[in-house]
Amino acid sequence: MKYITTRSSTSEMKGEAKGFQDVLLTGLASDGGLYVPAELPQFSKEDIRQLRGLPYNELAYTIIKPFVGGEIDDATLKQLIDDSYSTTDTFSHNAVAPLHQIGSNEWIMELFHGPTLAFKDFALQLLGRLLNHVLTERGEKAIVLGATSGDTGSAAIEGCRHSDALDIFILHPYQRVSEVQRRQMTSVLADNVNNIAVKGNFDDCQAMVKQSFANQSFLPDNTRLVAVNSINWARIMAQVVYYFYAALLLGAPDREIAFSVPTGNFGDIFAGYIARGMGLPIGKLVVATNQNDILHRFFKDNDYRKQQLEHTLSPSMDIMVSSNFERLLFDMLGRDGNRLAQLMETFQATGKLQAPEADWLEIKALFESCRTDDTGTCSTIAQLHRETGYLADPHTATGVRALQELNLAPRTPKVVLATAHPVKFPEAVEKAGLQSPSLPPHMSDLLQREERYSVLENDLPELQAFIRQQTRH
Ligand SMILES: Cc1ncc(COP(=O)(O)O)c(C=O)c1O
Numbered sequence: 217m218k219y220i221t222t223r224s225s226t227s228e229m230k231g232e233a234k235g236f237q238d239v240l241l242t243g244l245a246s247d248g249g250l251y252v253p254a255e256l257p258q259f260s261k262e263d264i265r266q267l268r269g270l271p272y273n274e275l276a277y278t279i280i281k282p283f284v285g286g287e288i289d290d291a292t293l294k295q296l297i298d299d300s301y302s303t304t305d306t307f308s309h310n311a312v313a314p315l316h317q318i319g320s321n322e323w324i325m326e327l328f329h330g331p332t333l334a335f336k337d338f339a340l341q342l343l344g345r346l347l348n349h350v351l352t353e354r355g356e357k358a359i360v361l362g363a364t365s366g367d368t369g370s371a372a373i374e375g376c377r378h379s380d381a382l383d384i385f386i387l388h389p390y391q392r393v394s395e396v397q398r399r400q401m402t403s404v405l406a407d408n409v410n411n412i413a414v415k416g417n418f419d420d421c422q423a424m425v426k427q428s429f430a431n432q433s434f435l436p437d438n439t440r441l442v443a444v445n446s447i448n449w450a451r452i453m454a455q456v457v458y459y460f461y462a463a464l465l466l467g468a469p470d471r472e473i474a475f476s477v478p479t480g481n482f483g484d485i486f487a488g489y490i491a492r493g494m495g496l497p498i499g500k501l502v503v504a505t506n507q508n509d510i511l512h513r514f515f516k517d518n519d520y521r522k523q524q525l526e527h528t529l530s531p532s533m534d535i536m537v538s539s540n541f542e543r544l545l546f547d548m549l550g551r552d553g554n555r556l557a558q559l560m561e562t563f564q565a566t567g568k569l570q571a572p573e574a575d576w577l578e579i580k581a582l583f584e585s586c587r588t589d590d591t592g593t594c595s596t597i598a599q600l601h602r603e604t605g606y607l608a609d610p611h612t613a614t615g616v617r618a619l620q621e622l623n624l625a626p627r628t629p630k631v632v633l634a635t636a637h638p639v640k641f642p643e644a645v646e647k648a649g650l651q652s653p654s655l656p657p658h659m660s661d662l663l664q665r666e667e668r669y670s671v672l673e674n675d676l677p678e679l680q681a682f683i684r685q686q687t688r689h
């Protein structure tokens with residue numbers, strides 16, 4: 217398995233191609249692009265049929281193995297995957313990603329039974345273990361750097377906190393994540409964990425992370441910088457698995473399935489797009505956004521234009537510019553890195569981007585989109601609860617709302633990805649007129665735990681000086 221970057225031209229790709237470990241142990245490619253597989257592993261209908269009935273960990277091993285391309289021996293990879301999706305130590309539900317029926321042909325896939333109660337655990341439990349394994353084998357250490365709008369941060373810390381090979385720095389927007397989200401990060405007092413509240417928004421945090429990958433001269437010599445955001449391909453790879461898991465339960469490969477995905481950085485839904493590219497019969501992918509609707513505007517009107525960030529009741533999706541959208545654009549432009557680089561330069565300079573009409577129409581055939589504001593989010597939480605007794609978190613509610621508003625084929629099973637547990641967002645639940653559930657036993661004292669974090673200005677040199685000072689390596 218070889219990986220290429222979204223910004224290199226076809227002829228350069230061959231020289232630039234990297235293996236799994238190189239891609240795992242980095243963030244952005246040196247040309248500023250993102251890594252993607254040169255070719256996707258393919259699963260025929262018969263291959264997919266053979267996957268029916270597999271427990272989550274075994275399915276994960278089958279799907280993930282080809283992406284690793286033999287760069288980790290099979291037994292070790294299997295063990296790392298088994299540990300990541302263990303139902304005794306890691307996930308609290310025996311099915312790992314259970315389906316819950318909410319309508320005659322509508323389902324919710326609960327992705328919040330991991331240690332930090334959001335879908336991020338699916339990728340970050342594995343990523344932490346992969347990093348620890350590969351670095352330990354090489355006798356290397358690394359600095360992990362990530363930006364979070366609330367959920368990636370705690371999941372990354374949880375995945376990396378026990379690794380001696382890693383020092384982790386997580387940037388979150390100051391006072392813009394929920395109290396539960398903040399405390400899940402800041403109450404981890406391990407020596408290798410550094411939380412930074414940046415006086416800015418998530419996009420400011422993400423921009424500083426990307427600038428740090430693009431120019432690493434601030435780091436001490438021979439220091440490796442690794443991404444835990446979904447710019448790291450291994451994040452996407454791990455998230456592909458649950459699309460297979462849900463689809464198999466609902467009749468794949470003999471039936472098409474549609475997925476409605478609460479979307480911010482476009483990583484989760486991009487994993488669905490990859491699953492489809494591997495042969496999974498996905499009929500539609502629904503991009504569900506909150507008021508930060510740049511992606512909805514793209515799929516509706518080919519109008520991808522930066523607008524002022526709005527703070528919403530679904531704060532994890534308060535994102536202006538979605539990192540993984542570049543990966544989709546790359547495919548949309550026929551995997552022509554030069555064309556993509558030009559388009560991204562235009563976007564950088566003008567804050568807007570328009571895809572060539574024919575390419576846009578083609579990609580639009582697969583995606584639908586829907587924007588939900590805070591009022592719609594709350595009324596959806598309330599309505600779903602009234603009609604089915606199910607309590608959805610505000611992000612999940614945007615996915616449910618999208619299914620209600622769009623006219624998808626009635627006979628196609630539709631799955632909404634429940635990306636977080638409602639206990640993380642009491643404000644939205646209460647505004648919907650409902651009572652927030654209590655914290656699960658392993659977090660019951662969260663609101664009393666000691667916290668540790670630093671508040672920094674939105675200033676790259678200040679951040680980089682802080683990282684240099686705090687790193688243990
Ligand atoms: C709870 C929740 N839902 C949805 C999203 C959006 O997912 P993505 O950024 O992969 O589009 C996020 C953040 O990424 C999240 O934390």
Ligand SMILES: N[C@@H](CCOP(=O)(O)O)C(=O)O
Pocket residue numbers: 363364365366367368369444445446447480481483532533539
């Ligand atoms: N919603 C995310 C934002 C970061 O997205 P990522 O998937 O690229 O890590 C968060 O909760 O931090």
